[in-house]
Amino acid sequence: MNSSSPFVACTEVSKSYADGDQAVDAIRELSMEAHGGQVTAIVGPSGSGKTTLLHLIGGVEHVDSGSIIAAGVDLGELSSSEQTAFRARNVSFVFADLNLLPVLSIYENISLGLALLRLGQPEAHQRAMSALDLVDLADRAHRLPATLSSGERQRVAIARALARESALVIADEPTAHLDHAMALQITNLLRSLGADHGSCVLMATHDSAVAEGADQVLRLEDGRRID
Ligand SMILES: Nc1ncnc2c1ncn2[C@@H]1O[C@H](COP(=O)(O)OP(=O)(O)O)[C@@H](O)[C@H]1O
Ligand SMILES: [Mg+2]
Structure with a gap:
């Protein structure tokens, strides 16, 4: 348990998608809290609503009902341009389907992610290179x-x-393409993002070994919390 106020608080959040003339209830009356400095794992079978929940909390999609407060902001109150600004300021996404730009080197892909932060060039360079070093790719930066x-x-x-x-930090199945040793290394890196920078890390996974390293595990089934 953590007594400080949560960085993310969802209260009775529901979200459904239209599928032809049917509605798919992807998230149903879900409440949860997540704290800065901690990794929260979101676990559940395929189709249980993990990605939908991450998109709602990351300000990619709007709830149908209920509320989400993140970084002190009520996401339901944001216009779409304010939502974009919220994401740029507060959120890093690690998606399973990567979205790296193919014409840029990996160093440039990382630098692009820093551009919105308006860091000075020496600090941006230092951050990009030390991040590549942490994932053992500094020698492949180009x-x-x-x-x-x-x-x-x-x-x-x-x-x-x-x-x-x-x-x-919102990571959707971040270890999906990795072998066991690298999966553990990535989980440890996400944990150190929490511990060293105070980041609130939300990680969807269906790998229970990966979830074991989290500070909090939240289980979803059919859009509902079951723990
Ligand atoms: N854009 C969409 N349109 C229609 N249905 C969707 C859409 N996105 C997700 N769903 C449905 O919502 C449910 C939850 O999906 P998702 O959040 O992707 O689950 P998970 O990430 O746990 O696999 C599934 O039944 C899925 O088919
Ligand atoms: Mg998913």
């Missing part, structure tokens, strides 16, 4: 994403989030 293995590309996506030092 490579294009296509010349790396899928596991290495996954580590670039992690390095990009590490370099931004965001208050809220």
Whole structure:
């Protein structure tokens, strides 16, 4: 338990999607809290609503009902331009499907993630290189994403989030393309983002070994919390 106020608080959040003339209830009346400095794992089978919950908390999508407070902001009150500004200021995403730009080197991909923070060039360079060093890719900084293995590309996506030092880090199946040893290394890196920078780390995973390292585990089934 943590007595400080939560960095993220969801209260009875629901979200459904239209699927033809049917509605799919992706998240149902879900309440949760997550704290800065901690890793919260979101665990559940495929289709249980993990990605939807991360998109709602990251300000990518709007709730249908209920409320989400993140970084002191009521996300339901934001216009779409304010939502974009919220994400730029507070959130780093580590998606399973990567979204690295293919024409940029991995160093440039990470630098691009820092551009919105308006750091000076020496600090941006130092952050990009130390993040690449943490994921053991400093010697490949000049490579294009296509010349790396899928596991290495996954580590670039992690390095990009590490370099931004965001208050809220949202990782959707960050270890999906990795072998067991690298999965544990990535989980440890996410944990150190919490411990060293005070980031609030939310990580969806269906790997229970990965979830074990988290400070809090939240279980979803069919859009509901079951713990
Ligand atoms: N854009 C969408 N349109 C329609 N249905 C969706 C959409 N996104 C997710 N869903 C549905 O919502 C449910 C939860 O999906 P998701 O959040 O992706 O689960 P998970 O990440 O746990 O696999 C699933 O039934 C999925 O098919
Ligand atoms: Mg998912």
